[in-house]
Amino acid sequence: MKQLSIKELELKANDIRQDLLKALTKAKSGHSGGPLGMADVFCALYFHIIKHDPKKPDWEERDRIILSNGHICPVRYAAMAHAGYFPLAELDTLRKFGTRLQGHPERMRLPGVETTSGPLGSGLSQASGMAYVGKHIDKKKWRVYCLTSDGEHDEGNTWEAVLFAAKYRLDNLTQIIDRNNIQIDGNTEDIMPLNPLKEKYEAFNWNVIEIDGHNIEQIIDACAQAQATQNKPTLVVANTIPGKGVSFMENRYEWHGVPPGKGPEDTVPKEKQLEVALQELQTWREEIEASPET
Amino acid sequence: MIMIRENAYLSEKLFDEDIEQGPTRSGYGKGLVEAGEKNKNVVALCADLTESTRTEAFAQKFPERFIQVGVAEQNLATAGAGMALAGKIPFVSSYAAFSPGRNYEQIRTTIALNEANVKVVGAHAGISVGPDGATHQMLEDIALMRVLPHMVVLYPCDVEEARKATIAAAEHRGPVYVRLARADTPIFTTTKTPFAIGRAEIFAEGSDVTIIAAGPLLYEALIAAKQLEDEQTSVEVINCHTIKPLDEKTILASVKKTGVVVTVEEHQVHGGLGGAIAELLGQKYPVPLEIIGVQDRFGESGNPAELLDAFGLSSPHIIKAVERVLTRKS
Numbered sequence: 104m105k106q107l108s109i110k111e112l113e114l115k116a117n118d119i120r121q122d123l124l125k126a127l128t129k130a131k132s133g134h135s136g137g138p139l140g141m142a143d144v145f146c147a148l149y150f151h152i153i154k155h156d157p158k159k160p161d162w163e164e165r166d167r168i169i170l171s172n173g174h175i176c177p178v179r180y181a182a183m184a185h186a187g188y189f190p191l192a193e194l195d196t197l198r199k200f201g202t203r204l205q206g207h208p209e210r211m212r213l214p215g216v217e218t219t220s221g222p223l224g225s226g227l228s229q230a231s232g233m234a235y236v237g238k239h240i241d242k243k244k245w246r247v248y249c250l251t252s253d254g255e256h257d258e259g260n261t262w263e264a265v266l267f268a269a270k271y272r273l274d275n276l277t278q279i280i281d282r283n284n285i286q287i288d289g290n291t292e293d294i295m296p297l298n299p300l301k302e303k304y305e306a307f308n309w310n311v312i313e314i315d316g317h318n319i320e321q322i323i324d325a326c327a328q329a330q331a332t333q334n335k336p337t338l339v340v341a342n343t344i345p346g347k348g349v350s351f352m353e354n355r356y357e358w359h360g361v362p363p364g365k366g367p368e369d370t371v372p373k374e375k376q377l378e379v380a381l382q383e384l385q386t387w388r389e390e391i392e393a394s395p396e397t
Numbered sequence: 398m399i400m401i402r403e404n405a406y407l408s409e410k411l412f413d414e415d416i417e418q419g420p421t422r423s424g425y426g427k428g429l430v431e432a433g434e435k436n437k438n439v440v441a442l443c444a445d446l447t448e449s450t451r452t453e454a455f456a457q458k459f460p461e462r463f464i465q466v467g468v469a470e471q472n473l474a475t476a477g478a479g480m481a482l483a484g485k486i487p488f489v490s491s492y493a494a495f496s497p498g499r500n501y502e503q504i505r506t507t508i509a510l511n512e513a514n515v516k517v518v519g520a521h522a523g524i525s526v527g528p529d530g531a532t533h534q535m536l537e538d539i540a541l542m543r544v545l546p547h548m549v550v551l552y553p554c555d556v557e558e559a560r561k562a563t564i565a566a567a568e569h570r571g572p573v574y575v576r577l578a579r580a581d582t583p584i585f586t587t588t589k590t591p592f593a594i595g596r597a598e599i600f601a602e603g604s605d606v607t608i609i610a611a612g613p614l615l616y617e618a619l620i621a622a623k624q625l626e627d628e629q630t631s632v633e634v635i636n637c638h639t640i641k642p643l644d645e646k647t648i649l650a651s652v653k654k655t656g657v658v659v660t661v662e663e664h665q666v667h668g669g670l671g672g673a674i675a676e677l678l679g680q681k682y683p684v685p686l687e688i689i690g691v692q693d694r695f696g697e698s699g700n701p702a703e704l705l706d707a708f709g710l711s712s713p714h715i716i717k718a719v720e721r722v723l724t725r726k727s
Contacts, residue, residue, distance in 0.1 A: 233479040264476070
C-alpha cells in the first residue's frame with residue numbers, strides 16, 4: 104500500500120466518517136458518536152501504522168487490531184472497506200440479516216476481524232494474551248493494537264489485563280483509549296470517575312502518552328514512541344470528541360447509540376440528520392483539500 | 398452377576414477393597430504434561446491454583462509455556478482466548494466455581510462464540526469437594542457449559558480417564574470444558590479402556606434398566622449394579638463421559654432394550670447429565686427416568702463420603718432409584 108500524506112489521511116478519515124454514517128442510516132440502528140470520534144485513529148492505523156495485507160487477512164506476520172469496545176465497529180468496517188478488505192458496497196449490509204458486518208463484530212464471520220467483541224472489558228485481556236505469545240513464546244515482530252473505551256474501564260476485567268500486561272512487560276502491546284468522557288448514562292466522571300487516568304496507568308507500570316485523538320500526526324507519533332518503548336506496554340490516551348465532525352452530534356451522549364434519522368431532534372429534524380451531517384463533513388473535506396500540505 | 402464388558406478393560410481390582418485411588422485432577426496433571434510433550438503449542442494458564450489444579454507438573458516441565466495470571470478468572474479466560482487466536486492451545490484452569498462460575502460471559506463470547514481453541518478446566522466440581530463448603534462445591538457448571546454452542550463437555554470418571562480426556566481435548570479443535578473433582582476416588586479404568594470424545598462406553602451389559610453416569614459417581618453406579626445383579630435385576634451401565642455432544646446412538650440403543658433409565662451425576666438435577674438425557678428421551682424415545690443429583694440446593698461442609706450419602710448420591714440411593722424406576726415400567 105502506498106504511503107499516504109497527512110493530508111491524504113485526513114481526507115481518508117473524512118471518507119470513512121461519511122461512509123459509516125450512510126451505513127448506519129441504512130441499518131436504522133447502531134452507534135454514531137463513538138465511530139465518528141475514532142475515525143482518525145482507525146484511519147491512521149489501517150493506512151499508516153499497521154503492517155497488514157487486506158488480501159491476506161490471516162497473514163501470520165500482520166499486526167493485530169483488537170477492538171475491545173465492539174459497538175464502534177462501523178468505523179472499523181468503513182476503514183477496512185477503504186483499505187480493501189471487502190467492497191465498499193458491502194457497508195450497506197451493516198446489521199442486516201445474513202451480513203458479515205454484524206451489529207457487534209464477529210471473528211468467524213468477517214476475515215480481518217481479530218476477535219468477537221461487544222461485551223465490554225475483555226479486549227485488553229485478549230490483546231495481552233496475543234502479545235504474550237508474540238513476545239515470549241513465538242518471539243515474533245508483529246504488534247498488537249488494542250482499542251478500548253473509557254467507559255469500559257469500569258470493568259474489572261480491564262484492570263486484570265492492565266496488571267497482566269505490565270507484569271509480562273508486553274512492549275509489543277499498544278492500547279489506544281478513546282477518551283471521549285461519555286458513556287451511555289452520562290459523563291464518565293459522573294458515572295464512575297476514572298481520573299487521574301494517566302497517573303493510574305503509570306502507577307500500574309505502563310508507559311502513557313496523551314494526545315489529541317483527532318490529530319493524525321500525533322496518533323502516528325504516539326504509536327512510534329510506543330514501538331520504541333521497551334519492557335512496558337503503552338497506553339495512548341486519545342482525547343476525542345464523540346460525534347467529531349458533525350456539530351449537532353459532538354459531545355452529546357444522546358448520540359452514543361443511535362444512527363442519523365433516530366437522534367435527538369432539538370437542532371436537526373430526523374429526516375434531515377444524514378443530509379446535514381454529510382453536508383458538514385463535505386464542507387470539512389473541502390477545507391482539508393484547500394489546506395497546504397504539511 | 399454383573400456383566401462387565403470385556404472390551405471395556407476395567408481394572409482387575411474393580412470391586413476389591415484395595416483398588417487404587419486418586420483424584421481426577423491428577424489425571425489432568427499427567428495428561429497435560431503428555432499433551433505438552435506431543436504438541437509444543439499446548440500452553441497452560443492458571444489463576445493462583447497451580448498445585449491444587451495439578452497444573453504444577455506442566456509448569457515445572459515447560460516453564461516457558463506456563464502463564465500465571467493471578468486470582469483473575471476473567472483474565473484467565475480472555476487471555477487464554479487471545480493466546481488461542483495467536484495459534485496456541487491454552488488450557489485455562491481454576492476451580493469450577495470460579496471458572497466457568499465467575500467468567501461465564503467471557504467464556505461465552507471470547508471462547509465459544511469466537512470458536513477459540515481454549516480448554517476450560519474446572520477443578521473441584523461437585524459436592525465431594527468436602528470441607529470447603531457450598532461456595533467451593535460447584536454444582537451448576539455442566540448446565541452452564543453444555544448450553545453454549547461449539548462447547549464440548551467432558552466429565553471423566555477417574556484419574557486414567559481424566560488423563561485421556563485431557564489429551565483428547567488438546568487434539569480436538571475447538572472449545573472444550575473438562576470437569577474435574579478434588580477427592581480421591583477409585584481408579585477403575587485402565588490404559589486399555591477405550592475413550593473417544595462423543596462416544597459413550599457401555600461398561601456393564603444388562604437388559605432390565607440402563608444407568609447412565611458420568612464422573613467418579615460412575616463407580617457408585619457400578620457398585621449399585623453389582624448388588625442389583627445379585628438380586629436378579631439386569632443392569633446396563635453406560636459411561637457418558639461426553640455430556641456434549643451426547644452419544645445418542647449408544648444411549649437410545651440401550652434404552653430401547655431396557656425401557657427405563659436412571660442418570661447419576663454430582664451436579665444439580667437441573668441442567669446437567671440428567672437434563673441432557675431427559676431432553677433426548679423426551680423427544681426421541683420417552684421412557685421412565687429417574688435423575689440422581691443434587692436436589693436444587695447448595696452443598697455444605699463435611700467429608701466427601703458423608704456428603705454423598707447425605708445428598709442422596711451414593712450407591713444405596715442409586716439402587717433405590719432403580720427400584721423406583723422399575724415400578725414405573727409399563
